[in-house]
Amino acid sequence: MKTVVTAALQDGMQIGEDIVIADKVAIKKGTKVDSLIKQKLEAFKLLTVQVYEAEDLANTYYEKIRVSEAFQKFQGDYNANLAAYKVAVDSFIFKKVPFRFEDLKAITDALCPETISGKRLFSYINILLPKEGDMSYAHGMNVALICKKMAKWFKLSPEESDILIYSGFLYDIGKFMLPQDIIWKPDKLNKMEFDLVKTHAFYGYHMLSKFHLDERILNATLMHHERCDGSGYPQGLKRDEIDKFAKMVAIADVYEAMTSARSYRAPMNPYKVVEIIKGDMFQKYDYAYISAFLSHILDELIGNFVTLSNGMEGEVVMNTGTLGRPVVKCGDAVVNLEQERSINILAIV
Numbered sequence: 001m002k003t004v005v006t007a008a009l010q011d012g013m014q015i016g017e018d019i020v021i022a023d024k025v026a027i028k029k030g031t032k033v034d035s036l037i038k039q040k041l042e043a044f045k046l047l048t049v050q051v052y053e054a055e056d057l058a059n060t061y062y063e064k065i066r067v068s069e070a071f072q073k074f075q076g077d078y079n080a081n082l083a084a085y086k087v088a089v090d091s092f093i094f095k096k097v098p099f100r101f102e103d104l105k106a107i108t109d110a111l112c113p114e115t116i117s118g119k120r121l122f123s124y125i126n127i128l129l130p131k132e133g134d135m136s137y138a139h140g141m142n143v144a145l146i147c148k149k150m151a152k153w154f155k156l157s158p159e160e161s162d163i164l165i166y167s168g169f170l171y172d173i174g175k176f177m178l179p180q181d182i183i184w185k186p187d188k189l190n191k192m193e194f195d196l197v198k199t200h201a202f203y204g205y206h207m208l209s210k211f212h213l214d215e216r217i218l219n220a221t222l223m224h225h226e227r228c229d230g231s232g233y234p235q236g237l238k239r240d241e242i243d244k245f246a247k248m249v250a251i252a253d254v255y256e257a258m259t260s261a262r263s264y265r266a267p268m269n270p271y272k273v274v275e276i277i278k279g280d281m282f283q284k285y286d287y288a289y290i291s292a293f294l295s296h297i298l299d300e301l302i303g304n305f306v307t308l309s310n311g312m313e314g315e316v317v318m319n320t321g322t323l324g325r326p327v328v329k330c331g332d333a334v335v336n337l338e339q340e341r342s343i344n345i346l347a348i349v
Contacts, residue, residue, distance in 0.1 A: 001050045006041050009033050009049065016050035022096070056315045057168050061304060061348050065123050074124050081107045082130070085135045093176050098211050105162065107141065112148045119300035121149060122259070129261045135184055136175055142260060144168030146252040153296045154289070164248055166221035174204030186265070198233045201225055218242035224250045227284040246287040251293050270297060271345040274324035294323050308335065309344045
C-alpha cells in the first residue's frame with residue numbers, strides 16, 4: 001500500500017484500509033474511489049489515505065513482481081542494456097569489432113548490483129519475455145547475469161568472476177551464425193537440424209580465437225555442451241577434460257533455458273527444474289558446482305508460497321537434505337516433502 005494525499009486521489013483507486021470515523025467504519029477497505037468517495041473524504045477532513053498498489057491486488061507471486069515499480073524500473077534498464085549488448089554482438093559478427101569487456105561488465109553491474117538478491121534477480125529473468133528477434137541476445141545476457149550470481153555463490157576471485165561473466169556473454173556467440181528459426185524451434189529438432197545446431201560451439205570458438213581472448217573464455221565457448229559422462233558435444237569430453245568455466249556456464253545455460261519465458265511456452269517453475277536437473281546431476285554435471293548452485297537457488301526460494309499437488313497451499317519454511325523437497329507449512333499442517341514423496345510442488349503462488 002501507499003499513502004496518497006486526498007486531493008490527489010484518482011478514480012478507480014482502491015482504499016487500502018477501513019476509514020473509521022467516530023468509532024464506526026465510514027468507508028470499507030477495497031472501496032473504489034469515485035466522486036462520491038472523494039466528497040466523503042473531504043467532509044471527514046482527511047489529509048491522506050492509504051490505497052492499494054497494483055502489487056497488493058495481484059493474485060500470484062509472479063503477478064506481484066510483474067506489476068511492481070521495482071520490476072518496471074528493472075525492465076526499462078534491462079531493455080536499454082539489451083539494446084547495447086545487441087550492438088556489441090552485431091558489431092562483432094558483421095564488422096569483426098572486438099568486444100569491449102568494460103562495456104559488458106557495465107551491463108551486469110547495472111542489472112545485477114550487489115544489493116539485488118538472487119531471488120529477485122531470478123524472478124525478474126523468469127518473467128521477462130523478449131521480442132522473438134531478441135531471444136538469442138536475451139539468453140546470452142541472462143546467462144551472464146546468472147554467472148555473476150554464481151561467481152559470488154562459488155566464492156570465485158575477482159579475476160575469475162570476471163572470466164565467468166565474460167564467458168556468459170560470449171559462450172553462445174556461434175548460434176548467431178545459424179538460422180534462428182532452427183535455434184528457437186518449439187518442436188523437437190530432427191537429426192539434421194540437431195547436427196547443425198551442434199556446430200555452434202566450433203563456430204563460436206573459431207570466431208573468438210582470432211581475438212586472443214583468455215583461454216578459459218574460449219574453452220567455455222567450445223565446451224559448454226560437454227558433459228561429465230562423455231554424452232555431450234562436440235568432442236565427447238569427460239570430467240577433468242572439461243574446463244571448469246565450461247562446467248559452470250553449462251549450468252547457467254540449462255537453468256536459464258528452462259526457467260525463462262519463451263514465445264511458445266511459459267517458464268517452468270524452479271522446483272520442477274531442480275527435479276529435472278537433479279536426475280542428471282551425478283552423471284552429466286560437475287557435482288560440486290551443480291549441488292552448490294541448486295542449493296543456493298532453493299535457499300533463495302524459502303518464504304515463497306506454493307501450490308502442492310494434493311491441492312494444499314503453504315509457505316516454504318525450510319529446505320531438507322533432498323534438493324527440491326522442502327518443508328511446507330500449510331495453515332496448521334506441516335508437509336515434509338522429503339518424506340511425502342507422492343506430493344510435489346506445482347507452482348509458486
